[in-house]
Amino acid sequence: MDGTVLRVDRADVRKADDELTLILGAAGVHVVLIRLRYDGWVDEVINSAGSVARGPTAWALMDHNLSLELDARSAAALGFSRDCRLRLDLDEDTIRRVRATLLEILQCACFVVDTPEGRIVG
Incomplete structure (x- = not known):
């Protein structure tokens, strides 16, 4: 895929004993899943076809x-x-939930996040 921006209009968080998953979708279809498997603290990205790859190095x-x-x-x-780009067409409460989930899942990657309190860099 080229530099196309993927649109997202839905976000769900699923937590189980062995993993935490952020599901980003559009028009009823999963666009991308970002998952942390607690066994080994492995973060992964999963596309709509179910292909699994190592999580991002930065976000x-x-x-x-x-x-x-x-x-x-x-x-x-x-x-x-x-450089996978997604436009999150979500309300502010859902953006806050996505932000908190990403910070938990991708805590080992470098990141820049804007919050209502200011910018966080890690």
Whole structure:
């Protein structure tokens, strides 16, 4: 996939004993899943076809724009560009839930996140 911005109009969070998953979808279809498997603290990205790859090396959530920086192998496996961009057409409460979930799942990756209190860089 080229530098196309993927649109998201739905976000769900699923937590089980062995994993935490953020599901981002549009028009009733999963666009991307971002998952943390607690066994080994492995973060992964899953595309709509079910292909699984290593999580991003860096990510940013600025306003309603989420970008995931993927390594070349992950991008190829998922069919995404290395700089995967998503437009989150979600209300502010859902954005807050997405932000909190991403901070928990992708805590080992570098990130930049805008919050109502200010910018967080990690």
